[in-house]
Amino acid sequence: MAKGNKVLLTIVSTNSDMHSILKALILSKNVNLNLIVDSENCCNNYFIIHQFESEIDNLNLVNTEKTEDFQIQDSINEIEELCNDLDIPLSLDTKIMSDDYNIKIVQDDLMKIKASVGSVVEKINYNKNQIKKLSVYRENLDCIIDKTIELNKVLNMKYFECEIGLLSHDDGISLKDYYENISAVILKIGSINSIAKDIYMIIYPKQFEENRDVIKSLNWNKLQVPEELYGNLADIIGQIDKEIKVFQNNIDELSGIIELNREKYKDSLLKIYNFLKLEEEIDEISNRIDNGDNVFALNVWIQNHEVDKAKELISKVSNQFFIKERTEEEIDIAVPTKLDKDLF
Structure with missing residues (x-):
């Protein structure tokens, strides 16, 4: 675009009117503007804020829209x-x-x-x-080859501990190295191909607690099974299907x-x-606005021929505002090549 067709407006008004002004600007379909202009990159607004605060009469200090507990x-x-x-x-x-x-x-x-x-x-x-x-229970149990196993019985033996769990193929090979060093019966009873793991049943006397440490060292992942279901695997899978x-x-x-x-x-x-x-958009913009005790200043890039439209828009929601206009030539900062037609 040719240089000189954009104007930087500094809109100054009371904090109580900030929400209404931002809402009007965001929802405007007739004004082509860019609301996100950081003051630190273009100008210091604090002088104009304090000047406006000292000169404006009957500040409307009513806080609108916000409630502290509303997130x-x-x-x-x-x-x-x-x-x-x-x-x-x-x-x-x-x-x-x-x-x-x-x-x-x-x-x-x-x-x-x-x-x-x-x-x-x-x-x-x-x-x-x-x-x-x-469904996870069912998938795991269905991968055990022998469907006649009665889990409730083997998992609740009086003198033996029984664990059913998963090991990767590599950890399964490592487990074989421990066969001679642990007092346990180790059986591969199935495979879950979708996660590349094998299902093992390990049975050992309850007094040999060291076996548990060996199992844990091999990334043992205990197979979760529904404890409240009874019978062999085929029965349990049938019960699971009914519950599903x-x-x-x-x-x-x-x-x-x-x-x-x-x-x-x-x-x-x-x-x-x-x-x-x-409201989220308004909050985001308001967090980047310069504020005094009762007054704010907002920098807005706008097309030169739409300045009057913006003033008219603001006048409909606030009767206490001041607008300072500066052309591109007056400000030594980068000018946006494109302004947002529809911010929301």
Whole structure:
């Protein structure tokens, strides 16, 4: 672009109007600007801040929008997780925002939605986790060759300890070196090819505790099996399949409840999400703004022909502001080659 078509505005106003001004600038579709301009790289705003504070009458010191216990990022994470569970795609859309929406309403709406569907989502996730755990059990047990082994009996012998666990192929070879030095029966009873490990059963007298140290030295990974299930492996796998089916039926039933609530809360969740993302953007920018006790100064690059539009935009949300204009030639800093048309 030709030099001289951009202007650096320094917008000065009260801290109580900061939120409204930033919101108006971010949501503006008619002003082509760049809000992220660090003062330390272009100018010192503290003189103009203190001058404005000393001259302005009747400072409006009412703090708006903020509540100390409201964590924007935590709430965004909640919304994203909830919408993921409800299968609601998230998107940014300023059209669904309204001027009367505020943090208090967001908190109330979010609390109502969580109270309505939160417990259902928790139950679904619980059932999913149970299926995941049982599926791992099943996969491991299915890799044991002899399905007639009764785990409950071999794992609870009176005079012998029995452990079933996993070793890599290399550690399995190393285990053979200990055969003559430990009082144990070592049996390879299966393999899990997906993780390149073999399943071993090691049986030894309870008084020979040193065997446990040998096992641990070989990166022994004890095989997790459901202790509450009885019978041989074939029976246990059958019981696991039945339990998985019960949990899946629970999920299907609960998903019906979710389906009924998806459309009911979709618009509210999208509205809350957009509001929070806007607040996140405002927070990010406000953290880079120069502040006095009651006044702030914001540097904004803008197209020269859009300065009047920006002033009109700010005048609609604040009656206590001052704008200083400087051209590219007046400031010895790099000028952005492209300004953001849509910041949000």
